[in-house]
């Protein structure tokens with residue numbers, strides 16, 4: 467076996483690869499597993515979007531390599547969506563880049579701004595790709611702890627001045643995975659101001675902007691004056707249009723930063739398959755009713771799961787957005803122990819908060835992307851379960 471790179475040795479197992487393996491093992495042994503694990507919408511992609519893919523797949527030009535920066539119509543559809551949704555003007559030729567899912571763009575963005583020895587300001591707990599991309603680029607993550615007492619927002623004043631001077635990138639993600647916290651426009655504005663003062667690239671991941679409850683609708687960082695000076699915002703069609711399986715996202719913002727990401731991508735991938743771009747254009751510019759329908763479904767599930775967790779005696783905040791419930795574990799348990807006991811004793815899968823970083827310890831994350839009847843089954847199991855004593 468040839469030797470492998472050091473960076474591979476630094477990688478923790480990707481949380482959902484391990485969880486999928488355990489679920490498969492349990493199911494093979496005959497268990498009726500209910501999963502509140504990965505955030506992967508169970509609701510099908512809207513039919514008009516699928517129809518467009520079927521037509522697009524018959525068109526021979528779509529059988530060939532796409533351009534890295536996508537079809538001009540695709541970039542225009544993204545700019546149109548931003549205008550409709552946020553009243554933000556974007557130049558589709560310079561300020562917009564289609565991605566093979568937000569994850570791809572987030573991972574590759576590290577190569578645009580970070581050299582070995584540089585510093586990235588990375589929240590914790592967080593979607594793991596910000597820190598992994600940083601490590602792949604040979605740079606260091608400076609952890610910005612997120613605490614409940616601060617509304618799961620970073621305390622920018624706590625970042626030492628010498629770290630701020632070295633930092634090249636700040637990652638933020640609101641509505642947040644895994645905590646489901648939201649940020650106000652003022653919160654995003656102070657982060658942007660901080661980044662402008664310190665000449666830091668502000669990278670905002672807004673993958674959950676379209677899942678808001680009780681009338682909450684997230685804003686965009688691009689609505690803030692000066693955002694285009696240092697900022698990129700990442701979006702995804704995955705959760706908004708139930709399209710995790712098709713792989714489509716976008717980055718928008720500062721034209722030089724978009725160009726940098728384009729250059730990295732042009733050397734590593736060949737863009738989004740054109741038939742997928744066509745279906746994505748349909749999603750972004752066609753009827754938007756699936757968004758409200760999704761929210762209705764998730765809101766019912768959110769309320770059902772909150773009821774079950776409250777009946778278990780857990781003290782859970784009501785999320786205003788995202789696909790997740792972030793619940794503190796009972797005293798005496800670690801996140802991983804509690805998740806393991808749920809799986810062992812009642813065949814329920816949740817994600818330990820510690821998979822999202824050291825400051826996720828003490829919590830579990832439950833995803834609402836499981837069909838209603840399975841949510842009901844899972845909730846009944848949770849409610850009738852007597853929480854065991856922690857193992858010594």
Ligand SMILES: Cc1ncc(COP(=O)(O)O)c(C=O)c1O
Pocket residue numbers: 505566567568569570593639643671673701702703704710714715
């Ligand atoms: C915060 C966050 N950003 C990005 C993504 C990835 O989105 P995509 O499916 O577009 O790659 C996820 C997926 O779970 C996520 O939670």
